[in-house]
Amino acid sequence: MEGTGSRSSTPSSVVADHSLVFWTLCSVLLPVLITLWCSFQRSRRQMLIRDIFRKSKHDWHYTDLFGQPSYCCVCAQHILQGAFCNCCGLRVSEGCLKKADQLFHCKEIMMSNSGARSSMPHHWIRGNVPLCSCCMICKQQCGTQPKLCDYRCVWCQYTVHDECMMDYLKTQKCTFGEFRDLIIPPYYLSTINQMRKEKRTDYEKVAPYCRKHWMPVIVLANTRSGNNMGETLLGEFKILLNPVQVFDLSKITPAKALQLCTLLPCNAVRVLVCGGDGTVGWVLDAIDEMKIKGQERYIPQVAILPLGTGNDLSNTLGWGAGYAGEVPVEQILQNVMEADGIKLDRWKIQVTNKGYYNLRKPKVFTMNNYFSIGPDALMALNFHAHREKTPSLFSSRIINKAVYFFYGTKDCLVQECKDLNKKVELELDGERIELPNLEGIIVLNIGYWGGGCRLWEGVGDEPYPLARHDDGLLEVVGVHGSFHCAQIQVKLANPVRLGQAHTVRLILKSSKMPMQVDGEPWAQGPCTVTITHKTHALMLYHSGEQTDDDTSSSSEEDHMREPTDEDT
Numbered sequence: 001m002e003g004t005g006s007r008s009s010t011p012s013s014v015v016a017d018h019s020l021v022f023w024t025l026c027s028v029l030l031p032v033l034i035t036l037w038c039s040f041q042r043s044r045r046q047m048l049i050r051d052i053f054r055k056s057k058h059d060w061h062y063t064d065l066f067g068q069p070s071y072c073c074v075c076a077q078h079i080l081q082g083a084f085c086n087c088c089g090l091r092v093s094e095g096c097l098k099k100a101d102q103l104f105h106c107k108e109i110m111m112s113n114s115g116a117r118s119s120m121p122h123h124w125i126r127g128n129v130p131l132c133s134c135c136m137i138c139k140q141q142c143g144t145q146p147k148l149c150d151y152r153c154v155w156c157q158y159t160v161h162d163e164c165m166m167d168y169l170k171t172q173k174c175t176f177g178e179f180r181d182l183i184i185p186p187y188y189l190s191t192i193n194q195m196r197k198e199k200r201t202d203y204e205k206v207a208p209y210c211r212k213h214w215m216p217v218i219v220l221a222n223t224r225s226g227n228n229m230g231e232t233l234l235g236e237f238k239i240l241l242n243p244v245q246v247f248d249l250s251k252i253t254p255a256k257a258l259q260l261c262t263l264l265p266c267n268a269v270r271v272l273v274c275g276g277d278g279t280v281g282w283v284l285d286a287i288d289e290m291k292i293k294g295q296e297r298y299i300p301q302v303a304i305l306p307l308g309t310g311n312d313l314s315n316t317l318g319w320g321a322g323y324a325g326e327v328p329v330e331q332i333l334q335n336v337m338e339a340d341g342i343k344l345d346r347w348k349i350q351v352t353n354k355g356y357y358n359l360r361k362p363k364v365f366t367m368n369n370y371f372s373i374g375p376d377a378l379m380a381l382n383f384h385a386h387r388e389k390t391p392s393l394f395s396s397r398i399i400n401k402a403v404y405f406f407y408g409t410k411d412c413l414v415q416e417c418k419d420l421n422k423k424v425e426l427e428l429d430g431e432r433i434e435l436p437n438l439e440g441i442i443v444l445n446i447g448y449w450g451g452g453c454r455l456w457e458g459v460g461d462e463p464y465p466l467a468r469h470d471d472g473l474l475e476v477v478g479v480h481g482s483f484h485c486a487q488i489q490v491k492l493a494n495p496v497r498l499g500q501a502h503t504v505r506l507i508l509k510s511s512k513m514p515m516q517v518d519g520e521p522w523a524q525g526p527c528t529v530t531i532t533h534k535t536h537a538l539m540l541y542h543s544g545e546q547t548d549d550d551t552s553s554s555s556e557e558d559h560m561r562e563p564t565d566e567d568t
Helices: 002-055 092-103 167-171 186-197 230-239 256-263 277-292 310-317 331-340 356-361 377-387 398-415 484-489 552-557
Strands: 060-063 082-084 124-126 150-153 159-161 217-221 246-247 270-275 302-308 340-353 364-368 370-373 426-427 431-433 440-444 472-479 495-499 502-506 513-517 520-524 527-541
Touching: 002 426, 082 092, 082 270, 082 552, 186 256, 217 230, 230 246, 230 270, 230 331, 256 277, 270 277, 277 310, 277 527, 302 331, 310 331, 370 377, 370 527, 377 440, 377 484, 377 513, 377 520, 398 502, 426 495, 472 484
Parallel strands: 217 246, 217 270, 270 302, 302 527
Antiparallel strands: 060 082, 124 150, 150 159, 340 364, 340 527, 370 440, 370 513, 426 431, 426 502, 440 472, 472 495, 502 527, 513 520
16 A cells, blocks of 8 residues: 555656746746847847937937937937937937937038038027026026926027017027137138139138137047047037037047148147046147148147146146046136146157167157156056956056056065166266165156156255246156055155255166056166157146145146247
8 A cells, every 4th residue: 555655656756847847948048038138138238229320410429328318309308218310419318329310410510512601500409408597588497397398509508498489589699608719610611612612721710600719629539548438528518519629539539630730820729637646647639740741830828637647747737636426518718718838848868778788770759748757656566467358347547546556455465666776877967876775766747646646846844946837847756665655645755855966877787677657667678768858738727726735736827828820
């Protein structure tokens, strides 16, 4: 009987086991299949959207979630996700993209009708106006009503209530608003294009609005700098300016972008570089190429929006130690308009190898900020080596500084650059300098070093003249190691001041040592490093940003002046 009972229970247990296996497989496979199906549908949808974007005249960008309440400009329905145009600010749902392309025109960078030489009407877009805007007719707040109840001009940024909109406003001439002095109007480019066909170059005669102080700005943004804010800034600048003035340096070189200067009045253009000190150096090199081509009269003045990690040049020129979106783009453009012109020394660094390697062509660099040999160059070298291996991990300014801190702490223990004074000889203006016990030497052109430290002035009561970036002099200091560098940055110690000079010569007699120019490091064997003055760059100084104590900032500001024609 026991055997019979056990045989009769076997089928039911098998069924239960099969049922358990089936539901287990369903619970595992069903979410996977749903995820795969959603991923397939999403990729298919994105391919269709990209195809629409490619054929469209709008600069569409897709987003899964708008940052503010938004309504589709076609169906007037509230939308959470969809596409927005980086140039004119249109917002549409995914299903209305094709209709939006047919119904609405984007900003014209150049007017097709060359007869419109001196003016153009408003270009009104309905809905999604900024909440803080004000109606140009009744002076009351706009953007408080739901759906598409208000209008905004994509050029002057003026807003109008739906009930205040009158027929004459639709044909009224646009004044280009607050930033008329910075915008390149579409009709200007059309006129210049016609003049080029006629081989005329007197572009000053067609300056828009007959304004004497027209200073068109060109925005050059590096989307790969520092905290990756470049992509967002590109869109915001395109909305406020003519999109032809805004360039992505990941897609076009500064040399090509700056050729726009040759279509604008002489000595009138201002360039806003959005990036780190390396990006600024890249742009200044392109400006030097313009001088070589004989385009001196088109040389622009350069302002900086700091997106890098150190941003020492930006800090020196009053633009701040780093930008994280705390200042509106409108205020940035206002600062560019109000900035004062100054000069910046640029230096030639020639590295000549010794011995067998002397047969090689010398390395030549251009320095804007500083040159160094020793622990800070070693930190930069280690940082760059790891960033090249895994660039995706180094997309945050905080992470970058943390990595620098890690390598600085490591060098405090290892001391790879000790006894530097026994390995190098230093000459300032041809005079040999006796070196104390050092691990590093830093040659400064600007006031700031190491992400915001005023290295030359130091701390304490001992008076030293302020380091200037336009006097043709270099400041040379020494450090005892990575720990000494950290003490200097928190103002607990002073560097070893070695002197000031117009020409610096450094001879590395033996071994291989880390060197860096403006944050670009390399390992160097025995060589001779010669630093001489190269040229001046025309920069813009923003006096509203106080980055150090009021005394040093105000004293440095006293030296600022508007450059003359000789400076170019």
